Amino acid sequence: MVDALEGKVAIVTGAGRHNGIGRHIALSLARAGADVVVTGSGRPPDQYPDDEKEMGWRDIESVADEIRELGRKALPLVVDIREADQAQKLAADTVSELGRIDILVNNAASSRGNDRVPLVQLDESEWRRVLDVNLTGTFLVTKAVGSKLIEQGEGGRIINIGSIAGRQGMPNFGAYATTKAGLVLFTQVLALEMAQHKVNVNCVCPGLIDTHRMKDITRPGPVRDAVVTGIPLGRPGDPAEIGDFVTFLCGPGGSYVHGQTIHVDGGRVMS
Numbered sequence: 001m002v003d004a005l006e007g008k009v010a011i012v013t014g015a016g017r018h019n020g021i022g023r024h025i026a027l028s029l030a031r032a033g034a035d036v037v038v039t040g041s042g043r044p045p046d047q048y049p050d051d052e053k054e055m056g057w058r059d060i061e062s063v064a065d066e067i068r069e070l071g072r073k074a075l076p077l078v079v080d081i082r083e084a085d086q087a088q089k090l091a092a093d094t095v096s097e098l099g100r101i102d103i104l105v106n107n108a109a110s111s112r113g114n115d116r117v118p119l120v121q122l123d124e125s126e127w128r129r130v131l132d133v134n135l136t137g138t139f140l141v142t143k144a145v146g147s148k149l150i151e152q153g154e155g156g157r158i159i160n161i162g163s164i165a166g167r168q169g170m171p172n173f174g175a176y177a178t179t180k181a182g183l184v185l186f187t188q189v190l191a192l193e194m195a196q197h198k199v200n201v202n203c204v205c206p207g208l209i210d211t212h213r214m215k216d217i218t219r220p221g222p223v224r225d226a227v228v229t230g231i232p233l234g235r236p237g238d239p240a241e242i243g244d245f246v247t248f249l250c251g252p253g254g255s256y257v258h259g260q261t262i263h264v265d266g267g268r269v270m271s
Contacts, residue, residue, distance in 0.1 A: 004251040006033035009098045011090065013081060013141060014108030016040030016059035018052050019212045021161065022107040023063050024243035027070070032247050034103065035073035037094050038063045041108070042078040049212050073098060081108055081137030084144075091144040100152060103250050104145045106138045106183075107161040110176070112213055119174040127175050134179035138186065146194065155198030157250045160187050161242075162205040164265050180205070184261045191259030200258045202249055207265025210236040232267035 010029045015022030015038035026036045040060040048057060064074035075097050079090050094101050110133040115126040138160060149156040165173050166180025183203055191201035208227060228234055245264055248254055263269045 002031065003033040005029060005103075005247070008034040008102040008250075009037070009094065009100050010034045010103035010105065010250070011037040011039070011094055011101060011141075011145060012105045012107055013039045013079070013137075014041075015063055016043070017212060018055070018057050018062070019210075019239065021206065021209060021211060021239045021242050022105075023066075024239040025105050025107060025246045026063055026243075027066060028240070028243035028247040029103065029105075029250065030067040030070045030072040030074075032251060033072070034250075035075075035098050036067050037075040037077060037090070037098065038067070039077050039079040039081070039090065039108065041080065051212075081141050082132045084140050087137075087140040087144040090141065091148050094145075095148060101145055101148050101156065102154075103157045103159075104142065104149075105159045105161065105246060105250075106141060108137060108141075109134050109161070110179075115175045116172045118172060122174060130175035131179055134176070135182050135186070138183065142190065146190070146199070149194075149199050150197050153197070156200075157254070158190065158194070158199060158201045159246050159249055160201075160203045161246075162187075162203045162261065164205050164207045164263055164269050167205055167261075167263065167269050187261060188259050195258065200249075200254065202254075202257055202259065203261040204242065204246060204249070205261060205263045205265065205269075206237060206242050207231065207263065207268045208236045209239055209242060211239055230268055230271065231265070232271050235266065237264065237266060 012026040015026045026038050030036050038060045060076035064076040067074035079086050110130045115130050160183045162183045163180040165177040187203040
């Protein structure tokens with residue numbers, strides 16, 4: 001896939017965590033030749049996990065440095081995707097600084113908080129927090145960037161990052177799962193609307209991936225052992241595997257993949 005995306009410009013939202021899916025998507029796209037805009041929420045350094053603090057991690061600034069080390073241009077932007085004006089500015093700044101947009105990866109998602117409880121115990125504020133980021137934020141960014149893709153008239157790719165939580169019922173995941181299920185239909189509607197503009201739209205649903213957010217599950221121990229028994233391949237995924245799959249969908253090999261929701265989960269949903 002080296003240079004398969006030469007001359008392309010990609011936006012990856014939610015790409016600031018060192019061991020996050022967004023960073024690995026951004027780096028994979030850069031390795032394939034794309035210049036990359038990486039966005040983050042501007043989380044304060046005191047909220048970084050210990051491993052990021054120890055390495056002197058600087059969120060999207062560090063990811064941008066890694067992209068530049070690969071010989072590509074990078075633009076780190078703090079964006080609150082829940083705000084329409086900031087989504088519009090993201091699209092405008094990308095075109096102003098890098099000249100165009102070819103790829104949008106909607107990866108940003110709400111952080112794990114007090115939403116992981118039974119629905120009848122879920123605070124309305126938590127419900128709205130999760131929906132505002134995962135659905136409304138994705139809509140606003142897609143609206144802003146999708147309009148630019150249509151204006152350019154040269155096609156493009158939009159990838160929404162869902163979750164297998166949106167493909168099968170899981171207790172205590174009500175708000176999160178509802179938003180990720182919503183992304184599946186969002187993807188299908190958008191795919192039908194954008195086909196005439198030669199913009200491929202797909203949804204990638206990761207399973208259990210070994211990121212910082214999932215360390216309470218993926219660290220060695222009885223919880224991990226119990227979870228991986230439900231995964232036919234018998235292991236969590238690596239975030240780089242998601243990154244490389246997204247890059248495939250954005251390259252020549254993904255040119256006839258459209259309107260699909262694809263599980264990258266070691267076979268968990270299948271089983």
